Amino acid sequence: MSDSFKELEELKSVSVGIENDEKGYTDKQCPSEECEFLFKVNSDDWLNIFKDEAVWCPMCRHEAPADQWFTIAQVEHAREEAFKVVTGLVEKSLSNMTKKFNRSQPKNSFVSISMDYKGSNSRTFTIPAKAAEAMELEIKCENCHSRFSVIGSAFFCPACGHNSVTQTFSDSLRKIKAKIDNIDVVREALTTASSRDEAELTCRSLQETCISDGVVAFQKLCEGLYKPYGEAPFNAFQRLEQGSKLWGKAINKEYNDWITSDEITELNILFQKRHLLAHNEGIVDERYITKSGDSLYKVGQRIVVFVEDVEALLEILKKLSDGLQDGCGVV
Template sequence: MFEDLIKQLQGLNGRSISIPIQTDEKGYIDKQCPSPQCEFLFKVNEDDWSNLFRNEAVWCPMCRHEAPADQWFTIEQVEHSKSEAMVVVKGEINNALRSDAQKFNRSQSRNSFISMSMEVKGGTQRTYAMPAKAADVMQLEIRCDNCSARFAVVGSAYFCPACGANSVVRTYHDSLRKIRAKKDSEEVVQQALADAVGKDEAELTCRSLRETCLSDGVTAFQKYCEGLYEPFGKAPFNVFQRIDEGSELWRSALSKGYESWLTAQEVSSLKVLYQKRHILAHNDGIIDQRYVEKSGDSTYKAGQRLVVSKGDIEVLLSLLDKLGSGLGDACGRT
């Protein structure tokens, strides 16, 4: 009586249901880091996913978590797939029941004193899966310097998902971009905090943000120079946090020091900013005589508290961008 239903249920045993995934308008498919601590969302070019990526390993562009290629579906794709698979199964069972009902009804004799019929309600249901929709286009598109794989992110990316390589140049410029974003967002952040927790907390937070911009810039330049310097050997510890020593190291490697890309005044300004970062990191921003002597900054006296302005941050970004580009060109890493 229920031959079609039994056959359908037997066919479902061990069966897999394929759920299509749409690409966005630029041909990218959505991926998500499977690490619960990260879950970073990004996109990869569909052709490159087929031709350049390996099944054995894919890397997260944010945290470099490594996992096989079949573990990078997004949470939304997984939930959509579960829902669509259930729709397909229900539809096939419903249609098998309808087929059995029709066969049963045709088999009944019209001349019988007692007649029986079977009815399946709900109408014909679909037995195909709808594709998972693509998320909005991500504006920051990247091509890996090492393997040429194309991927896209929101914000920043540090590693290629296809080969795991870290681009020293891209990471450096991303770091400078993040510093600029912090500086440019200060008014918005301050107003939001003032409305939420009060003006005092808003002022303290924004002052701290400005001060961390100096530290972030110095650290970004240090890591950038360490990466560029690798072909020449291992750089001395933290040498690129010291302007004169870093310049001399590059002069030995490239026959060019920082003065090849910055004017004397710009080098002097960079030294002052580096000393400001040092006094913030090691003396909580309280000026000492050593700072006055080493920086040549006559605007402060020992015992004062350092003030970091948005102008300081803008100058630092401009000088680090100019110096970083010059070093990158000289090292063939543009």
């Protein structure tokens, strides 16, 4: 009887394949329970660039060996497949044992004994885990050239852990644009779910944070790009005139090489509005009027941030970032 279960006894493990999506990317998931970020990696790069000892989460930079990055769905599928294979082997063994027993019985005997086994026809092979839909944002690491894709944003390369200041800046601009493009949707949803008052408060706050997000994103981009040229003074790139002069010394080009004087004036007002929002609850003081040259407000008023302000900020920052990356030789 033990021979009937020989195949089952010799089973060491069950191998379950994982399909790639239509673009050749494989699903991965951060093993940190605090994150569990889903992303994809190019399957060729996973074999040729990624290392067994360490992979990094594109969102939180959690580090773990390569064999810990299966998705929750893949693990669950593998468990189900393993159970089906073991069940299939048990049923196959019982069926073989039944046939063997029946063949061993003497024919034409006065007493006839036979065994009958009805299994469920379970399979003894596995079906690969299906790939999730392709993700929209495809990224190529500027450091190790590995390719990966995400939904939303990514801050780190999963193959080498590199943080790209240009990718982070690009993601920041996309997030700001997503906020401002969906203001009306948010307003309508909150008006329906709560009240018109709360809807307006939330939307105004969203518009104001867009200004702050844009200025900080530009500062971080400049700080990252400037590192090869030295250490910039603290928060220098939040001050347009000082930042422009630093770039003039570093790469022989200043902001007026990439944007017009009118755009510099508008950008300066927006940077000063950000300063007011961060440090004075948006209430206009003499310093704001002096530094911004904004004649629309008097001391004691509160500034207003319009959708058009955010759109202008995005457009001007994009021009500056393109010029800076070109001037710094960033591909």
